[in-house]
Amino acid sequence: MHSFWIIFKQAFMTKARTKSFIITTLIVVASFFLLANIPNIISLFDNEESEENVLHVLDETSELVPELQNQLDLMDSGIEAVPTFLTEEELQQSIEEGTIDDYLVLTQNSQLGARYVSESANEMGSGMEIENAVQAIHTSLTAESLGLDDNQVGQLFMPVEFERQAISESSKSQEELSQARGLVYVLIMLIYVAVIYYPNMIAMEVATEKSSRVMEILISSVSPVKHMFAKIAGIGSLGILQMMIFGLAGYFAIKTAGTDLTEGFFSVMGFSEVKISTFLFAILFFLLGYFLYAVLAALLGSLVSRTEDVQQLMLPMMILIIIGSLIAFSGISIPEAGYVTVASFIPFFAPLVMFLRVGMLDLPLWEPLLSIAIMLVTIGILGWFGARVYRGGVLMYGSSQSLKDIRKAIRLGNNK
Amino acid sequence: MALHVKQVTKKFGDFTAVDDLSLSIEEGGMHGFLGANGAGKTTTFRMILGLLDPTHGTVRWKGKPITYASSPDIGYLPEERGLYPKMKVEEQLIYLAQLRKMTKVDAKRETAAWLERFEVPHYSQKKVEELSKGNQQKIQLIASLLHKPSLLILDEPFSGLDPVNVEMLKKAILDFQKQGATIVFSSHRMDHVEELCDEMSILDRGKVVAGGSIREVKRSFGKLKVRLNMDADLSRLSEIEGVDHFTKTKEGALFQITEENAAQVLLKKAMELGTLRHFAVEEPSLEEIFIAKVGKTHA
Numbered sequence: 079m080h081s082f083w084i085i086f087k088q089a090f091m092t093k094a095r096t097k098s099f100i101i102t103t104l105i106v107v108a109s110f111f112l113l114a115n116i117p118n119i120i121s122l123f124d125n126e127e128s129e130e131n132v133l134h135v136l137d138e139t140s141e142l143v144p145e146l147q148n149q150l151d152l153m154d155s156g157i158e159a160v161p162t163f164l165t166e167e168e169l170q171q172s173i174e175e176g177t178i179d180d181y182l183v184l185t186q187n188s189q190l191g192a193r194y195v196s197e198s199a200n201e202m203g204s205g206m207e208i209e210n211a212v213q214a215i216h217t218s219l220t221a222e223s224l225g226l227d228d229n230q231v232g233q234l235f236m237p238v239e240f241e242r243q244a245i246s247e248s249s250k251s252q253e254e255l256s257q258a259r260g261l262v263y264v265l266i267m268l269i270y271v272a273v274i275y276y277p278n279m280i281a282m283e284v285a286t287e288k289s290s291r292v293m294e295i296l297i298s299s300v301s302p303v304k305h306m307f308a309k310i311a312g313i314g315s316l317g318i319l320q321m322m323i324f325g326l327a328g329y330f331a332i333k334t335a336g337t338d339l340t341e342g343f344f345s346v347m348g349f350s351e352v353k354i355s356t357f358l359f360a361i362l363f364f365l366l367g368y369f370l371y372a373v374l375a376a377l378l379g380s381l382v383s384r385t386e387d388v389q390q391l392m393l394p395m396m397i398l399i400i401i402g403s404l405i406a407f408s409g410i411s412i413p414e415a416g417y418v419t420v421a422s423f424i425p426f427f428a429p430l431v432m433f434l435r436v437g438m439l440d441l442p443l444w445e446p447l448l449s450i451a452i453m454l455v456t457i458g459i460l461g462w463f464g465a466r467v468y469r470g471g472v473l474m475y476g477s478s479q480s481l482k483d484i485r486k487a488i489r490l491g492n493n494k
Numbered sequence: 495m496a497l498h499v500k501q502v503t504k505k506f507g508d509f510t511a512v513d514d515l516s517l518s519i520e521e522g523g524m525h526g527f528l529g530a531n532g533a534g535k536t537t538t539f540r541m542i543l544g545l546l547d548p549t550h551g552t553v554r555w556k557g558k559p560i561t562y563a564s565s566p567d568i569g570y571l572p573e574e575r576g577l578y579p580k581m582k583v584e585e586q587l588i589y590l591a592q593l594r595k596m597t598k599v600d601a602k603r604e605t606a607a608w609l610e611r612f613e614v615p616h617y618s619q620k621k622v623e624e625l626s627k628g629n630q631q632k633i634q635l636i637a638s639l640l641h642k643p644s645l646l647i648l649d650e651p652f653s654g655l656d657p658v659n660v661e662m663l664k665k666a667i668l669d670f671q672k673q674g675a676t677i678v679f680s681s682h683r684m685d686h687v688e689e690l691c692d693e694m695s696i697l698d699r700g701k702v703v704a705g706g707s708i709r710e711v712k713r714s715f716g717k718l719k720v721r722l723n724m725d726a727d728l729s730r731l732s733e734i735e736g737v738d739h740f741t742k743t744k745e746g747a748l749f750q751i752t753e754e755n756a757a758q759v760l761l762k763k764a765m766e767l768g769t770l771r772h773f774a775v776e777e778p779s780l781e782e783i784f785i786a787k788v789g790k791t792h793a
Binding site: 080081084085088092286287290291292293294295296297298299300301473489 | 507540543544545546562565568570572574575576577578579581589590592593594595637638
């Protein structure tokens, strides 16, 4: 046990002290704070813009500008409508010169007409708002001419009550779904990154030890199996630490940003319903996914003689992870699809896909438990198999580096 | 016998890397392995270390098989040098010693002492990759014996070193032996084996073709050389019984003899022929034995 801890500590410390690790951590933490403050940052720019966001209105009736301003304010658009006394040619020239962005021509013959002119068609955003505002004016003018009172107009435009309801008890209501979606999305992203990043680290470590030939000294001191698992545990702990830093950073970023989780940006992303169980499952599936892929990575890393060859051998494993993530990300909008259900019981996809289902649906407990059990068994088998390959692989030096070498490695390991 | 290798055979598929090798080394002894590349030296060492299991035969260290439990007792310098290129010298040596169950405090103190002894104390905080090959070799040797093993296995410890450093390392290894360690090492430099070892084995394609104490090996080779320096015509002397081979030299002649008393006969006959300036009975060098034993089978 003594040497296990020595290797564990060494794997943890040497990685934790590398510049790349520290810098990556800092960048991610910084980007969390940046992301959390996006609403603030956007509003900061909005304020600045609104001062310049002046709409010149060529108003033939010269009565509608205050009404237009009124409608624009109601829509919270930040556009300031200003009557202009220039001619159209002069306004067009001003746009070409860039002194103004756009202008609006309002005409009123039998009914209200408007023409919006801007430099390019790109400025759809403000165009839409202005169109809506003009539409509203038109409606109220028409209502007026028809002799409807405000109350009647209000009734006419009352939004319909449209509610979605699902029959299945397991499915969350539409509202609940979108509430869970953002969090699940972010956590799947984290698990995905983690099962790629940390196992890769292990494969590189093992390959480095092999190529620098220090492996021969190591495995003459401690058994290869102990060495492999101590390494996996050490880098795994590092991963947990890093994820915890990210988690805390995310939490504090949102807290200090002063934005409420149910407002604006976050309500769209769906962070309003944060369940503790989702986090617990995230941690559990992160660990299971990590161990599964870490054992596989150590096995593959032990087969190569040069670090340059690691990526080549890791490719099949990467493809597994990428397929899993594609299923998971596509399943965010349709978590009940048949292929998602099937994939959630396939051990290599389960860490991502089962977590998606647990996060998005109200599953009976046996489903995640069965998936976890399948993963544990797979990890056990892979661990046993990996240890055998590893034992032979670390002694094997040769030019070829393909999956066929697994057989050679096992034979060498068996002979041992 | 401290280290006992008994009729060990190692096969990789159809290929026999080590064939029925037996070896006994007394406690505190130094045993040299000579052999061409691919003769099976490294495979033998790996079997002694327990990294590979023999196909047949047994390896015993102080009566017991070598397992990871005996790891603190054993030191190993592999043929392909292996250190973490990016780790600092001191940190690395302490880490490797800790894996052999040495305490951190002891390892730190011993590291400082060894670096001092090898005249490289200023490298302790440098990364290994920044060191020259010779200096890396010193670090590698320190790594193998820092934890004071009682069995030290050195695979080609002197390759790639300049003569000054070879002397330094040789002395260190001899001192380490004096403290009671049993040492097995391999080399393809005969002079190193001749100088350091009490006992030796010549390995060829997995087989021991000659083995025992250096004296025994030379004796059993059975070919002494007699050097005669004189001006007379010596070709007639090659007729004498026990003379195997005769070569003319600038100063006289060189006879290869298979029986020791042939030397006396040669001396007597030569004195009858004229004035003898120089007479010597020479033992064969290990180099000659090696070439005779290994070179022949390769031819």
